Amino acid sequence: MSAVPQAEAVVHPLPRLPMRACIAALVLMAVAAAGAWLATPRLQAMRDAPSLDASVPTAFGDWHMVRSAVAQVDVSQGVETVQEQPYDQTVMRTYVNSRGEQVMLALAWGERQRQDVKVHRPEVCYPAQGYAIRRAASGAPIGTAGRPEPVSTTELLAESRGGGYEAVRYWIRIGNQYGGDGLAARWYILKEGFQGRIPDGILVRASQRLRGPESAAQSQALMAGFLSDLVAAVPEGTRQMLVR
Numbered sequence: 001m002s003a004v005p006q007a008e009a010v011v012h013p014l015p016r017l018p019m020r021a022c023i024a025a026l027v028l029m030a031v032a033a034a035g036a037w038l039a040t041p042r043l044q045a046m047r048d049a050p051s052l053d054a055s056v057p058t059a060f061g062d063w064h065m066v067r068s069a070v071a072q073v074d075v076s077q078g079v080e081t082v083q084e085q086p087y088d089q090t091v092m093r094t095y096v097n098s099r100g101e102q103v104m105l106a107l108a109w110g111e112r113q114r115q116d117v118k119v120h121r122p123e124v125c126y127p128a129q130g131y132a133i134r135r136a137a138s139g140a141p142i143g144t145a146g147r148p149e150p151v152s153t154t155e156l157l158a159e160s161r162g163g164g165y166e167a168v169r170y171w172i173r174i175g176n177q178y179g180g181d182g183l184a185a186r187w188y189i190l191k192e193g194f195q196g197r198i199p200d201g202i203l204v205r206a207s208q209r210l211r212g213p214e215s216a217a218q219s220q221a222l223m224a225g226f227l228s229d230l231v232a233a234v235p236e237g238t239r240q241m242l243v244r
Contacts, residue, residue: 049200050237052091052107060233063226068094068102073129073166075108075120075203086110086119086201095226103226106205109241113174113189113201122156122168122205131158131166134213139169142224145232147243152178153224157216165210167219169227175199176244204242 058065072092091107110119123133135157141150156168171178175197177188192199206223210216231242 049089049109049111049241050235052089052109052238052241055235055238056091056093056107056230057233058093061229062097063095063103063229065093066096066102068104070094070104070209072104072106072207073122073125073131075106075125075205086113101222102208103223104207104209105226105230106207107202107242108205109200109202111200112198113185119172119174119185119201119203121172122154122170122203126156126158126166126168130161133157134159134165135216139220140224142171142228144228144243146236146239151243153227155220157213159213165213165216166207167210167216167223168205168207169220169223170203170205172201172203173242173244174201200241202241 072094075090075092076087087108087110089107089109091105093105094102095105096102108119113119123136126133133156135155137155139153139155141152143150151171153169153171156170158166158168160166172185174185174188175192176199177184179185189199204227206227208219208223210219231239234242
């Protein structure tokens with residue numbers, strides 16, 4: 001029997017796109033890539049930021065640093081991983097003046113502030129470490145060297161589980177914005193991201209242990225002067241980290 005001839009496979013040539021369509025596709029790809037590059041936020045923080053630990057003086061005005069057995073409220077409480085850590089530099093010290101009054105200082109600076117990782121508000125850190133916030137209010141703005149407008153601050157009165165009290169005065173700067181409101185901070189970071197910028201941020205916090213809540217007003221006035229003197233005493237580069 002003779003072999004049955006098999007049909008040859010028919011190969012259809014691939015359709016060729018018009019040259020104009022190819023060029024248009026390449027242009028669209030290039031525009032998309034450029035848009036993605038421009039839309040990606042880029043670091044706009046201080047270049048070669050000075051060391052806070054080295055540049056914040058251990059003595060200024062009527063204040064000098066002392067060793068203290070009193071533990072401060074940790075600015076990094078609740079951070080479980082390196083990726084969640086919002087700070088690149090922290091300073092936690094205790095200062096005393098000629099009258100024996102002690103004030104605790106906490107500085108916490110982060111180079112990159114993002115929606116999910118940003119400066120922690122004391123209203124969150126204190127309760128996380130066993131304190132109850134008994135009072136929270138906008139404090140009188142503090143005049144600082146190198147800035148024409150006073151810095152807005154927040155005042156807190158916190159009570160520990162053991163019944164002790166602590167007065168707190170702080171400000172948070174994220175980029176050029178001040179304030180402790182979490183929603184406002186998120187909105188500012190989002191707007192900066194649309195402009196292709198990643199802002200830095202810092203918490204500047206003073207606190208003082210109190211015998212009772214009745215001395216809170218006097219403590220707030222003391223800490224306002226302490227923070228104003230601190231800003232005036234640091235070098236210009238460090239001042240740009242504290243206030244802007």
